[in-house]
Amino acid sequence: xxxxxIFAGLGLAAVTFFAVNPLGQTTQRGPLTAxxxxxxxxxxxxxxxxxxxxxxxxxxxxxxxxxxxxLASDPALLVITRPVTYWDRLGWTDxxxxxxxxxxxxxxxxxxxxxxGVYTPQIIVNGRHGAVGSNARSVSALARDAxxxxxxxxxxTATGSGGxxxxxxxxxxxxxxxxxxxxxxxxxxxxGRGENGGRSVSYTNVVRSETRIPASAQARRxxxxxxxxxxxxxxxxxxxxxxxxxxxxxxxxxxxx
Numbered sequence: 187x188x189x190x191x192i193f194a195g196l197g198l199a200a201v202t203f204f205a206v207n208p209l210g211q212t213t214q215r216g217p218l219t220a221x222x223x224x225x226x227x228x229x230x231x232x233x234x235x236x237x238x239x240x241x242x243x244x245x246x247x248x249x250x251x252x253x254x255x256x257l258a259s260d261p262a263l264l265v266i267t268r269p270v271t272y273w274d275r276l277g278w279t280d281x282x283x284x285x286x287x288x289x290x291x292x293x294x295x296x297x298x299x300x301x302x303g304v305y306t307p308q309i310i311v312n313g314r315h316g317a318v319g320s321n322a323r324s325v326s327a328l329a330r331d332a333x334x335x336x337x338x339x340x341x342x343t344a345t346g347s348g349g350x351x352x353x354x355x356x357x358x359x360x361x362x363x364x365x366x367x368x369x370x371x372x373x374x375x376x377x378g379r380g381e382n383g384g385r386s387v388s389y390t391n392v393v394r395s396e397t398r399i400p401a402s403a404q405a406r407r408x409x410x411x412x413x414x415x416x417x418x419x420x421x422x423x424x425x426x427x428x429x430x431x432x433x434x435x436x437x438x439x440x441x442x443x
Contacts, residue, residue: 232339233264234332235427235439238319239291239308240389242280243273245381250307250319255390263329264425264439266367267392270306278380282373282392293433301328313429313436338438340426348413350442352399352426362437364401364409364428368394368421394421411442 238254240247251267258265268287269280291310295302300315307319312332317324338356345351352364369391376386395418402410416424428438 232337233262233439233441234329235264235266235312235436236325236329237290237310237313238265238267239270239287239306239310240267240319241270241273241283241306242375242377242382242387243276243278243380244306246320247307248382248385248387250309251387251389253320253322253325254309255388256322257325258390262333264441265391266369266425267389269389269392272304273306273380276380278377278383281375282389284393286396287393290433297433313434338428340428340438340440342426342440342442344443345410349416350411352409352411354407354409354428354438358428358437361431362428363431364399364426366397366399366411366415367425367427368396368416368418369423369425370394370420371423391423391425394418399426416442 236254236257238250240251240254254265254267257263267282268290269283270288270291271280271283271285272288274280274283291308292304294310294313294316295304301308301310301317301324303316305318308316309319309325309328310316311325311328314332315328317328319325336356338354338358341353341355343351343353354362354364370389371391373389373392374386375389377383397415399409399411399415402408411426418424424442426440426442427436429436
């Protein structure tokens with residue numbers, strides 16, 4: 187595997203690795219250690235959504251996985267871990283990876299926003315800009331900027347049938363869709379082979395499934411989530427995300443319950 191060493195220019199200097207993935211695309215792997223310290227976003231009025239693209243086959247990902255756990259403790263952030271598939275060729279098939287995660291990252295990359303690309307570890311903030319997923323300073327700066335922007339608010343009410351009703355308030359420019367994301371709040375995997383062979387790595391809020399929730403009333407402002415939609419194998423946490431269609435920007439997000 188051809189590997190080139192460069193220095194990343196995101197906040198603190200860090201060694202970053204680039205390689206060519208099975209599709210012939212350039213993929214970034216690095217840095218090897220987390221850089222900087224994440225600052226809480228106590229002033230955020232609604233959670234900022236952070237999506238971590240990671241892989242069990244990526245030796246530079248564990249620092250980002252640990253940072254994700256730290257960030258998830260901040261109620262102003264909704265952290266979602268999305269393991270990807272393209273490092274499986276290095277000798278270990280990621281047990282949590284989903285092709286849909288890889289497809290979403292590629293869709294983000296095609297938009298060409300700040301920090302765009304198909305690489306791990308990567309954190310995308312509100313479906314827009316991204317940074318190396320272990321660079322806490324860069325991620326925090328993007329999250330703070332996102333928190334300052336005016337966004338819709340998701341008002342969630344539990345129903346007597348074990349589900350939820352969701353109402354959107356605030357301006358929603360253009361078309362949008364509500365996604366129900368089933369998450370496993372904690373996973374620890376003993377990795378048998380590949381670059382992380384022999385290590386046990388923990389993951390936070392790993393995606394188990396995603397379902398588009400159709401609007402129930404008032405021009406896409408009201409939604410109903412039923413109890414049977416909250417019964418996904420391996421999931422113990424559920425979040426909702428209001429986003430622009432076709433992997434567009436995330437407008438709002440929150441955890442149910």
